[in-house]
């Protein structure tokens with residue numbers, strides 16, 4: 420039943436507002452007209468699946484995956500780990516988690532990033548993994564740097580890691596960002612501030628997790644993720660009127 | 662007090678930002694070599710059954726500008742209307758593709774198999790369509806829409822029937838522009854704004 424039920428409708432108030440003048444680009448990129456709301460169909464309840472054959476041995480280790488193990492990336496070594504569950508609190512096993520981030524200096528390895536902080540020859544900035552049977556995932560990486568961006572006069576992004584999640588259906592697709600406990604730039608960030616529900620914003624901030632850190636090696640941050648769930652019922656497994 | 666519901670709230674979305682390609686299609690970002698190849702290069706492989714089609718278009722912001730930094734994902738049924746993983750589905754159709762607006766022109770291209778009609782839960786057939794998900798800088802939560810085909814019979818499609826303002830149905834139609842070739846443009850705001858879905 421878990422794999423066939425209708426998706427629980429998205430709570431739009433739990434998500435960022437699409438239009439926010441403090442994040443200027445949203446002003447021309449947010450739909451003006453209402454979204455068409457409808458119950459999910461098989462088109463949203465199915466989705467791509469990715470197998471273990473896809474994932475290389477170094478894919479979830481951003482410290483060495485760009486240099487293929489030849490030399491480590493520069494920066495504070497951190498482990499980022501957590502669980503992917505759905506709204507019914509069930510684990511989401513064997514689902515693809517992709518991440519990308521700036522290097523320790525706040526520079527992305529992208530043809531369009533022109534910030535003058537230097538590239539790290541040993542850091543690419545992307546990683547991926549599959550959750551295990553309990554929905555658990557982990558990455559080893561370096562703490563990303565904060566960086567300035569053209570928006571208002573002097574806006575800076577807090578340290579963050581971008582996360583992309585598939586779940587098991589196309590309607591669960593989600594991209595979000597993990598912030599780091601204690602970063603004073605979170606409260607000043609107009610992108611973080613598009614999430615108006617304070618509790619929801621707090622859920623984007625990964626706490627320091629000393630118990631998961633390793634002495635003389637890395638600090639750990641915990642980032643749990645909730646994807647859309649499915650309505651659990653026996654009542655709608657047959658066509659109407661039957 | 663009442664019993665406590667054991668229901669969680671979905672994690673809040675955040676924009677994919679301008680560098681979404683690094684995580685999703687690193688070769689496009691100028692970052693090849695981390696993975697053997699980008700994920701979702703094609704929704705099909707050789708031998709896929711059905712009509713091979715090419716859909717080209719652009720995505721426009723509220724000023725009419727063709728955006729250069731959007732990334733798209735598509736998900737679709739095979740030529741017979743079966744989703745990958747369903748019994749009898751065409752093994753040569755993965756159904757999933759990632760593609761991006763060109764960084765110089767803003768144009769995108771999706772080459773795929775034309776999907777078949779899919780049966781909905783209530784037994785009604787959904788006209789052939791491709792589900793599309795769009796992320797970019799300035800889009801705070803990924804936008805869902807669908808590509809239908811103007812040369813198919815769309816008259817009984819349950820989703821299209823829900824669109825009150827009938828001219829807006831046209832925003833979801835890929836238009837034939839040649840043999841196996843279609844045009845589909847997306848407008849985020851303003852006249853001709855595409856119908857986006859909360860589904």
Ligand SMILES: [Fe+2]
Pocket residue numbers: 521576579581678
């Ligand atoms: Fe970023």
